[in-house]
Amino acid sequence: KAGVTQTPRYLIKTRGQQVTLSCSPISGHRSVSWYQQTPGQGLQFLFEYFSETQRNKGNFPGRFSGRQFSNSRSEMNVSTLELGDSALYLCASSLRTGTSTDTQYFGPGTRLTVL
């Protein structure tokens, strides 16, 4: 079974631009979660989507948004990029939502650099 895939792997943008990152979950997985990883803040939960609905949201400004499609693929968007948005963005998929024992499988991440 193919793992979680994320595209693109690397991205360079300038301040004020917007960016869209894509995540394809493992086949059959319906929950997709997004995390931001930075050296200063570590791994932080952004949001989770299940059945095309946002189920949970972390403590991030409204510039960060996402969506999920009927095939469970997910995208996250960051508008009006700031230097502090430079990070590794990780996507994780799991079978279900609201089931804490389910394993989250992570993709390789998208490295976003904001200049």
Add this chain to the structure above:
Amino acid sequence: AQSVTQLGSHVSVSEGALVLLRCNYSSSVPPYLFWYVQYPNQGLQLLLKYTSAATLVKGINGFEAEFKKSETSFHLTKPSAHMSDAAEYFCAVRGYNNNDMRFGAGTRLTVKP
């Protein structure tokens, strides 16, 4: 709210020595605990998880962790370190009925030849 604290941002061991990475959790209800490993420029890979079925959990690559409620700990161990174990390790906790994983700050493991 659940949280985890990893003691030691950097641990260095010699090849063949015991690996011990510490994690303490804070939770008002029994938590679900996970250990993940991250190699450079890669995502996170699950090593093992505690879901209350057994207090001693065996994972991949020879790692194991023991859930100790009295100490609120979930330390990760491996009897004999290998060079390929050099990576960053994250402890994480998730509460009931949510997919919101809370991660520790991570511990970077260095293995010396």
